[in-house]
Amino acid sequence: MSAATLLSVENLTMRFGGLTAIDDLSLSVPAGKITAIIGPNGAGKTTFFNCLTGFYKPTTGSVRLAHPKRGEMRLETMTGHRVARDAQVVRTFQNIRLFPKMTVLENLIVAQHNRLQDASRFSIAGLFSLPGYRKAEVEALKTAVHWLDRLGLTGIADTAAGDLPYGTQRRIEIARALCVDPVLLCLDEPAAGLNPRESAELNTLLLSLCREEGIAILLIEHDMSVVMNVSDHICVLNYGRKIAEGTPLEIRNDPQVIKAYLGEDDESEPATLIGGNA
Amino acid sequence: MSAVIVARHARTPTERFKDAAWVAFVALLLGIPMVGMTTVDQGGALVVTTRFGVLAAFVAASFAGRFAFRWVMDQYRTRRDAKSTTVKVDRTAKVVQVLGWGILGVALFLPAMYSDNRYVVDTATTVLIYVMLGWGLNVVVGLAGLLDLGYVAFYAVGAYTYALLFTHFGWTFWEALPAAGAMAATFGILLGYPILRLRGDYLAIVTLGFGEIIRVILVNWTELSNGPNGIGSIPRPTLFGLPFERNPAEGEQSFATFFGLEFSGMHRIIFLYYLILVLALLTNLFVSRLRKLPVGRAWEALREDEIACKAMGMNVTNVKLSAFAIGAMLGGFAGVFFAARQGFISPESFTFSESAIILAIVVLGGMGSQMGVVLAALVLVLLPELGRNFAEYRMLLFGTAMVLIMVWKPSGLLSSREPTIRLAKASAMGGQK
Incomplete structure (x- = not known):
């Protein structure tokens, strides 16, 4: 049951001066599945995300997205906002980046900026509240309310995002990314700082997004209880190179991975440490 | 101890x-x-x-x-x-609203109450100019979070555009107003382009430099601006073509003759007052409305987190330039009014201290708060006026007041932010459709 490839990365290299953060990385992300990228700190996971989403321009290599409606797109040639706007590849951040003084609902509406801005016709239709703009506004509100309900944020919709607890902020960031209508959702450590109950909820959410909405998810995560339980496919990076790839079961028993995580001379039981509670 | x-x-x-x-x-x-x-x-x-x-x-x-x-x-x-803090937020919004209508009421009837006191009406006009400038700068600094220390440049561009359009082409106030706004907006974009990548201190320094460049050009480019001598005899605005003059030209009517009134110099003063009141209110309406539109929300999002804006697919360049252009345009409008009111402009009116006062109004008022700008403008313009009795201690008083405000209200007089959309209200609106 090999699904169609949504994103294929070929020979991607990213150098910062003398430092090679990503070294000749090739991998592919299937459509409608959850792919996890794991690896020790400094392995180049976030740099990979930055290359993918237009924040860095890769030194060499290609990132091709098979967009379901717009055909093939070369993400490595697109800058900054165009990756999110045109290719609909949307990301969240390791250290949450919300709009803290704006309310949760406003955060979700801002995420739909491009559609609304087009409808407001250089703000003229918006200033006079013409029907075209009003319709777009109602649509945007519907989308926002849909995701608010889905992620259990309705009760706090009018609270400033920055005033809310950490775990809730993580959910808001995911909700905001979903409002952009992503083809590929890239989550950078969504479980960081969550308690066990919250990360269990995150698992349920990620699985339902993938199964019910058909959104492909690319996940960077250290929390093995998330990675092992939701991923269809795992890719392990170390020092910017891919050292292993496969299903959670294969990864858990891969000697290379165990070595990267625990070192060779470690005496503890490796399998249980990365095994999580799968 | x-x-x-x-x-x-x-x-x-x-x-x-x-x-x-x-x-x-x-x-x-x-x-x-x-x-x-x-x-x-x-x-x-x-x-x-x-x-x-x-x-x-x-x-x-x-x-x-x-x-x-x-x-x-x-x-x-x-x-x-x-006092519970949660209740307080809601009440602040209510108080601000009541206060706003109260101030508007006073503003509307002020000339009637002081129709023979030129000083009061003149001072009120000055306050309103600063309110308008504050609302304009609020777009750039308060909403978009781009620290602009050279806002007076756009004020100058507006004023000089009107003065030059009049002296060379005989344009009237009403014809020059949109042209000057467009001109100032163009300058806003010109300034915006080179500083797109700058933030914080660096942005402040470049905008400060820009403000000075405009002033220095006005001082030195004598052929264009008449240098430090300035440009004089700029005509006053008319009311639908009715001038405020004692002796109107042959075959024409003035405001006084048209309405059968005895000529009085106060008519013009009061007219100017109402004119700036209308301009300022339009500015407020415009900015408040923009704030609830995608472009306004994008400005606020930009202030909050630029990187997150990019990740949401927002064209940050356009967002920044639109903030600069619209802020500059509003400053340009205020500049035209200033030129028309003074009848004479020179580069001396557009020094850095003006920029600093306008910025102080925005910051003391509470970044992004429309009502805060009004309060801060009242404080900052009226304090030096009231302090005239204290002669040389006037500026000391002014400084002390500013320090005290910053100690008591570090985030400005009115720092609570009213959301642009509320779920309860919005769903009620959507439900009617």
Whole structure:
């Protein structure tokens, strides 16, 4: 049951001066599945995300997205906002980046900026509240309310995002990314700082997004209880190179991975440490 | 001295007593040489005598004073803490609204109340110019979070555009107004392009430089701007073509003759007042409406987190340039009014201190708050006026007031932010459709 490839990365290299953060990385992300990228700190996971989403321009290599409606797109040639706007590849951040003084609902509406801005016709239709703009506004509100309900944020919709607890902020960031209508959702450590109950909820959410909405998810995560339980496919990076790839079961028993995580001379039981509670 | 340290919890009488005792002890230490001992001239020789009675009274007064002061402050604090903070936010919005309508009411009837007092109406006009400038700069600094220290440049561009369009092509106020707005917006975009990548301090320095460049050009490019001599005899605005003159041109009517009124210099002053009131209110309406549109929300999002904006697919370049252009345009409008009101402009009117005052209005008012700008403009323009009696201490008073505001209200007079959309209200609106 090999699904169609949504994103294929070929020979991607990213150098910062003398430092090679990503070294000749090739991998592919299937459509409608959850792919996890794991690896020790400094392995180049976030740099990979930055290359993918237009924040860095890769030194060499290609990132091709098979967009379901717009055909093939070369993400490595697109800058900054165009990756999110045109290719609909949307990301969240390791250290949450919300709009803290704006309310949760406003955060979700801002995420739909491009559609609304087009409808407001250089703000003229918006200033006079013409029907075209009003319709777009109602649509945007519907989308926002849909995701608010889905992620259990309705009760706090009018609270400033920055005033809310950490775990809730993580959910808001995911909700905001979903409002952009992503083809590929890239989550950078969504479980960081969550308690066990919250990360269990995150698992349920990620699985339902993938199964019910058909959104492909690319996940960077250290929390093995998330990675092992939701991923269809795992890719392990170390020092910017891919050292292993496969299903959670294969990864858990891969000697290379165990070595990267625990070192060779470690005496503890490796399998249980990365095994999580799968 | 631990007893004098301010405690967070409610104080018991014992604690208050201890606190006052400490203060009395300090008073005693200081009092022995300063009050308790004194020198008396006794036949040409100085003799030290003691005054223990006075010292005892001094110490007792310190004790009682401290005790009473603590008690009053504690009462005040308990009462303040009793107010729930959640209720307070909603009430602030309500108070601001009432205050806004109140100020608008006063503004509307002010010339009627002071129709023979030129000074009051003139000062009110000045306040309104600063309110309008504050609202314009609020777009750039308060909403988009781009620190602009050279806002006066756009004010100057607006004023000079009108002055030059009049002297060379005879354009009237109403014809020049949109042209000057467009011109200032163009300058805003011109400034915006090179500084797209800058933030914070760096942005502030470049905008500061831009403001100075415009002023220096105006001083030195004599062929264009008439240099430091400025441009004079700029015509006053007319009311639908009716000028405010004592002797209108042959075959034409003036405001006074048209309405059959006796000519009075106050007509023009009051007209200018209402004109800037209307311009300022339009500015407010425009900016408040923009704030609820995608472009306004994008400005605020940009202020909050630029990287997150990019990740949401927002074209940050356009967002920044639109903020600069619209802020500059509003400054340009105010500039045209300024030129028309003064009748004479020179580069001296557009120095850095103007930029600083406008920025102070926005910051003291509470970044992004429309009503805060009004309050801060009132404070910052009226304080130096009221302080005229204090002559050379005027600016000292002004500075002290600014420091005090920043101590009491570090985030501005009105710092609570009203959301642009509320779920409850919005769903009710959507439900009707």
